[in-house]
Amino acid sequence: MNTFEIRETFLDFFVERDHRRVASAPLIPQDPTVLLNIAGMLPFAPYFAGDAEPPAPRIVSYQKCVRTNDIENVGRTARHLSFFEMLGNFSFGDYYKRDAIRWAWELSVDHFGLDPERIWASAHVNDDEAVEIILEETDIPRERIQRFDSDNFWWTGQAGSAGYCGEFFYDKGPEYGEDGGPAVDDERFVEYYNLVFTEFVCDDDGNIVGELPAKNVDTGLGLARLATILQDVPTLYETDVWVSLLAAASRVTGVERGDSDEHDVSLKVLAEHARATAFLIADGVLPAKEGRGYVLRRLLRRAVRHSHLLGVTDADARVLPPMIDAVIEVMRPGYPELERQRELIMRVATAEEAGFRDRLAAGLAMLDDELADLGDGDPLSGDVAFQLHDTYGFPIDLTAEIAADAGLELDQDRFDELMTAQQERARAAAKSGSGGVPASVYREAAAATGSTEFVGYDHLRAESTVGALVTVAGLVDVASEGDELEVVLPRTPFYAEGGGQVGDAGLLVTPSGRLEVLDTQEAIEGVSTHRVRVVAGEVTPGQEVVATVDPDRRIATARSHSATHVLHATIKEVLGEHAQQAGSLVTPGRLRFDFPHFEGVADDQLATIEGTINERVLRDPTVRTEIMDLDDARAAGAVANFGDKYGDVVRVVTIGDFSKELCGGTHVPHGAEIGTIVIAREESIGANTRRVEALTGIDAYRYLTNERLVAEEVARTLNTRSDEAVARIESLVERLRAAEKELVRLRQADLAGRAVDLADEVERDADGLGIVAVSLDGLDMDGLRQVAGDIRQRLGERGVAVVGTGSDDGKAQLVAALTDDLVEAGVAARDVLQPAAKLVGGGAGGKGGMAQAGGRDGSRLDEALQRAADEARELARG
Structure with a gap:
């Protein structure tokens, strides 16, 4: 079966068993505390938690996922991906272990044709029920059922639903590793089907503290892993999807698979990250400095860097557009959004690649120089990593990866220190609910009140009852004048913030109190909360209330x-x-x-x-x-x-x-x-x-x-009519530009005169080499280039000009210019400046006879100029 047939076989199997087929949810999850959808069950989490009613008791889905916590393994192992697809069948209080296990077996053997003699299973050490069902409903003997403890207990890592889980594994054969089942070798015995049975409630430490009102089934089948098994290939990169995508990577880079192990890794990274990129952009993620946009930018730039390793080094080259064409062609079945968003994907990826390629070569050259100067055991400087991030756009993960490839560690602490000094970023995880109210408190309020009926499309005033009074500490029985809290009503005309629209404000009036509604939010799915201040009297649950929306607002x-x-x-x-x-x-x-x-x-x-x-x-x-x-x-x-x-x-x-x-x-x-x-x-x-x-x-x-x-005031200031103000301003601007041009002409003449004086005063050494190394105040980079070029021209032959200036913010800038005879002899201006650039905390760029450098430490400018002069002498003599 090809990958598309595998997906459809799974979906059809469960549709025939009364499951509602659900298309993949977007990669951007509804839960604001989660960056991206990382699991097939994540879109259904509110149903498992009891926060919302599922659309059907049985659901089958295919879900696109992105996970980058182990991105460095992509392309280096048989099964690591950043983007992957999960197939899942779910039961919300309907069928349970027996049906789930029986159907998983039937699907595996009768529909996918897996050899029953090569299927193993696992169960929790305390889940005797699952073991007995496996023995009764499948042909797996007891000796091929292995029992595990924490590995077969599923929970979210925080208070909530939990349960035992089991897996089906497939033995790929002795050529892949040792015998003895998944406990011995998880490369030979590949987990392809995970069955989670949620029935417990856990606390934050993972201790079972109760039972769920209904028992649920949550399964996950990795599509790529199953394709690897069914197509009988050693790694997922040999499956049909990846054969096509890797062929595209070879076409755009000119590098064939098998050329070298490292080239194969880079081809896989390019293909895999191009696929992840296309799906993220199609779902509305755009490159950014943080959050999910940072994940996308990191993937994009890793892909470009690996194309660079494959020899695509031209700054004008573009590998991502043809790769995305290939991705859309291969992945179109099941994901029509890729075709719909083709233009968006192309334009974002092309712009990001263009912007990064402009800086990639310079950043890599700087990094190579730094790595070459490090001794054994020296870490890569956090200052260098920060400059690569700040100036060249290198994600810190990319710099760390390049350092690791060279066998070096990165001074992460120093990098973090510099990042913090530059910009304080909010890194606290978003909390559930407004004002830090735990989700469990909202669920308790929902249990007392039920879901909220919104009547505000047709009415700005409605009668209701006070369902619950919510605070950070929990539900309360009374709120008095001056208190601020949240109120849940079973029926409300107040619109809860959503779809970009802010929540309503207004008044709640009970027989004993008057409450100002400051905002309205949806705390958990289907339950609205009114953030209020009690302005008079008091309020208690169960009271009748008149809710009135502020009509003007x-x-x-x-x-x-x-x-x-x-x-x-x-x-x-x-x-x-x-x-x-x-x-x-x-x-x-x-x-x-x-x-x-x-x-x-x-x-x-x-x-x-x-x-x-x-x-x-x-x-x-x-x-x-x-x-x-x-x-x-x-x-x-x-x-x-x-x-x-x-x-x-x-x-x-x-x-x-x-x-x-x-x-x-x-x-x-x-x-x-x-x-x-x-x-x-x-x-x-x-x-x-x-x-x-x-x-x-x-x-x-x-x-x-x-x-x-404002327009009338401008006209009065100019002593003209409003309709003549624009013409008057244009006239003044033209006169100003003429004055500025004259200033530029005078400044250039002054700079030329200073260059002549500096060149005429130079003393040449015994070899006839003349070096001018001088600091000049008040010049920008263009001014430095002009002075350095004029000095070089005046020097004629065997001349070096190094000119620097310090800026008001404490930084330094330098320019070096060499006469043509020195360049022809093999001396490069960038090499002259490189040691000086390091002294001021920066790097040098340029080629041939002209180069420039900059750094954050302007206090060492004079020292840097002297260092450049010394380097010029050494290079000229060599």
Whole structure:
């Protein structure tokens, strides 16, 4: 079977057994505490925890996953991947061990054709029930069932659901290792099917403290591992998917597999990381300095670095576009999002590769020089690692990997110290719930109140009861004036923050108290909490309550949300389909919209966008909302935004004939109610990501009024009319430019005169070598190059000019220029500067007769100039 057939066989098998087939969830998980989906069960975690009702009691899925904790093993072992696919069958309080084990056996033997004599099993040391079921439902004898302790007990590492687990292993044969089962050799006996039976509740230390209300099944079958077994190949890189991708890697690099072990590793890394890159970008991840964007950037840059090791060293070369073409072709079955997002994937990957290749060669040269100077046992300097990170864009993991390849350690402590000094980063893990309230407290509130019924689409006022009072310490029985806490209601008109829209504010009034609602959030799936301050009296659970949303805030927010949809549709029309929503914030009178794009939006494009959205709003398009099946909504062309979660039944918001999106937010009923929309700002918020901020309604009017007042004040200052102010400013700017050009001319003449004086004063040695090494204040890099070049020209032959300057921030800059005869004799300006650059804490770059250097320690500039002069003498004599 090829990989696609294996996947479909698994899915069809369980669909025939009444499982609902579910497509892969995005790699960006709903849980904000998790960076990326790393397991097939992760999208279903709320169902296992009891925080939400599953859409069906039985589910079968295929799930894309990314895990980079052991990325250095990719390409070096038989089965390590950063991107992988998990097949899983799940039961939420329905079938249990017997069915799960019987079906796993039946699937393995009857449908995948595995040799029953080569299948082994494992179980927990205390799970006699599972062992007996294996003996009864399969042909595995007792001697091929091995018992383990912690390896066969599954829990999340924190308080929550847990249970025993078991595995099926396949014996690949004596040529792969020792006999004796998985306890002896896990290379020969490959685990391919994991069966987890959750029935317990554990505390934070992993101790069983109770039982779940329902017993569940959570299985995982590694698609690549099973393909390795069924296709009878030694490693996953010989399976059908990887034969195609590695052939593409060979084509784009010109290196054939088998050329050398190290080349084979690099080909595998290039192919594997290209696949992971395509899937991450398709799901809305963009390169960034931290978080999941850092994971993507690390994969991209590792791929480029390994192509460099394969000989693709041209700064203008591009290996990722053809690799991504190959990935899309191979992985298209089952993942249509790759084709839909082809343009986005290509543009992001191409831009990232181009940016890194520009710096890769210089960074590697600097690193090679540093490694060559280290003695035995010396670590790679954290200062060098930081400069590679800060100047050349090398992820620290990449630098550490290169050092490890050279048999060296990295001074990680020093690197961390420098990073902390540069920028304090928040590294605390996100906590569950707002204000640090544990999820277990919210679950307790949900048990008392039930899920929240939202009636706010049609009503801004509703009667309800106080379901629970929530604090960090747990549920409380009373809250009094001045207290701040959270309130759960079984029925509410308050919109809980979601889809970029902020939560509602307003009032809760009970017979004994008055509470100001400051914010509304969804604490756990299906349960809304109202963050409140008790402003009068007290409140207790069970009281009747009148909940009233602040109408002005809600209406202003609805204007902004509808405006966001209009803006989204228009931006895609003007800039291209790749410019899909990658983040948004919808607040009263103001919106923020993030989208992938690869250059600043031009003024004329912004003007077109702003004009179009206002024309559309003025036509007063109808805003319609419909409840539809997800598949029907997608078939109708509804846009699903990156990272948003959708159930089987969705709400579709249609504005006119130009916008149709899946959206749970609140909207105005007619487009004209949005009022004026003004784009206030467009800016970059990271690599390949732009942000537009806009104002709506009265906020837009106030903005325009202020802009008019500013224009009138400018006109008064210029002593002209408003309609003539621009021409007047252009005239003044032209005069200023003329004055600046004259200053530049005078400065260049001054620099030329100084160069002449310095060259004329030089004393040549017995070999006729003349060296000028001087510090000049007030020059930038261009000025240094001009002076150094003028001195070189004046020196004629056997001349070296080294010019340096210190900046106000304490840094140093140097330029070296050599006459042509020295260059022809084999002396390079970069070699002259390299020792000096190290003294000031930096590196040198350039080629031939001109080079430049910079460093953070300007206090050693004079010493560095002298060192450069000494090096020039040595090189000229050699």
